Amino acid sequence: xxxxxxxYTLDAILSATVILLTVTTLVSLRQLSIAxxxxxxxxxxxxxxxxxxxxxxxxxxxxxxxxxxxxSYVSRPYNLxxxxxxxxxxxxxxxxxxxxxxxxxxxxxNGTLEVRIVSLKVRR
Amino acid sequence: MNYLLITYVxxxxxxxxxxLAYPLELYPIKRELEEKAIALDYLAVAxxxxxxxxxxxxxxxxxxxxxxxxxxxxxxxxxxxxxxxxFEGSVxxxxxxxxxxxxxxxxxFNHPWGTEVITVFLSARVEVIRKVPSxxxxxxxxxxxxxxxxxxxxxxxxxxxxxxxLNVHPLPDQTYLLRLFTRSEGDIRLYxxxxxxxxxxxxxNGNP
Numbered sequence: 001x002x003x004x005x006x007x008y009t010l011d012a013i014l015s016a017t018v019i020l021l022t023v024t025t026l027v028s029l030r031q032l033s034i035a036x037x038x039x040x041x042x043x044x045x046x047x048x049x050x051x052x053x054x055x056x057x058x059x060x061x062x063x064x065x066x067x068x069x070x071x072s073y074v075s076r077p078y079n080l081x082x083x084x085x086x087x088x089x090x091x092x093x094x095x096x097x098x099x100x101x102x103x104x105x106x107x108x109x110n111g112t113l114e115v116r117i118v119s120l121k122v123r124r
Numbered sequence: 125m126n127y128l129l130i131t132y133v134x135x136x137x138x139x140x141x142x143x144l145a146y147p148l149e150l151y152p153i154k155r156e157l158e159e160k161a162i163a164l165d166y167l168a169v170a171x172x173x174x175x176x177x178x179x180x181x182x183x184x185x186x187x188x189x190x191x192x193x194x195x196x197x198x199x200x201x202x203x204x205x206x207x208x209x210x211f212e213g214s215v216x217x218x219x220x221x222x223x224x225x226x227x228x229x230x231x232x233f234n235h236p237w238g239t240e241v242i243t244v245f246l247s248a249r250v251e252v253i254r255k256v257p258s259x260x261x262x263x264x265x266x267x268x269x270x271x272x273x274x275x276x277x278x279x280x281x282x283x284x285x286x287x288x289x290l291n292v293h294p295l296p297d298q299t300y301l302l303r304l305f306t307r308s309e310g311d312i313r314l315y316x317x318x319x320x321x322x323x324x325x326x327x328x329n330g331n332p
Contacts, residue, residue, distance in 0.1 A: 008127075011128050015128050022135040026142045030146055032148070033148075033149045035150075036150050043159070046157055046163050049163035049164065050163045106164070106167055107202075108168075109174075110320070111174040112175075113171075113197070113201070115208070117208065
């Protein structure tokens with residue numbers, strides 16, 4: 001084989017290797033799913049769940065008091081929505097926000113077994 | 125080197141078309157904060173104790189039936205929380221008691237990170253300071269001091285079926301001065317209910 005022929009062969013082998021590597025990498029990446037931990041207002045909701053006024057306001061459907069309490073815990077735009085166990089929206093305060101919410105299920109309060117689902121979204 | 129150059133161009137085009145066709149999938153993983161789980165544990169225990177204390181103050185419960193009711197309520201709450209959320213706690217062991225002037229519950233919860241102990245209690249000590257019989261009317265005035273002890277500061281309300289007027293004067297350290305005006309003879313059953321719904325019943329001797 002001439003020297004020119006050898007160069008072409010080497011070039012073709014390198015090219016084939018690059019193509020093969022690219023395709024293999026892309027196929028491997030396709031199978032990957034990257035896990036992320038979203039920034040959720042878990043700490044704010046935890047603090048509010050420790051406040052008996054907050055719990056009493058939820059069960060009393062006291063929107064005015066809830067707004068005052070949440071404003072004292074959250075300094076950014078938020079949306080707090082309370083649902084019943086069947087998914088009925090009982091009340092919502094704040095502004096409509098997209099994205100993931102942090103939630104908590106309160107199994108009952110004041111000697112009742114009335115479930116309330118608390119959903120909090122905060123704009124980051 | 126012509127093939128290699130063409131290959132680079134092809135590879136870049138492949139990567140671009142692939143990234144447009146199949147964007148990387150990002151799976152958000154929600155991590156439950158320990159503080160939130162502990163707060164929910166506390167609410168569950170407080171609610172179960174509230175239910176038990178209400179039943180006991182109205183109907184009277186034996187210690188066994190009291191603990192059974194507490195256990196059933198707590199299990200129902202755990203089931204609901206596990207079913208409708210990512211709550212992973214379970215009850216390991218518990219103790220509870222109610223004797224009129226004191227309500228107490230301690231529950232050991234098992235969580236993925238370890239065991240948490242939640243204690244909820246409310247107790248009251250009533251001291252009659254003065255009894256003033258009225259010579260003009262049938263009313264009697266009883267002045268009593270109520271000292272409350274609880275696992276966290278709580279607001280309370282007082283009521284009684286036998287009382288004509290009830291005047292409550294708060295003092296520091298969860299202590300209250302009560303002026304009780306009553307028409308009836310005999311003991312006064314005073315109900316003490318805190319903001320968690322935990323109910324106590326203390327008996328005050330209203331006789332002169």
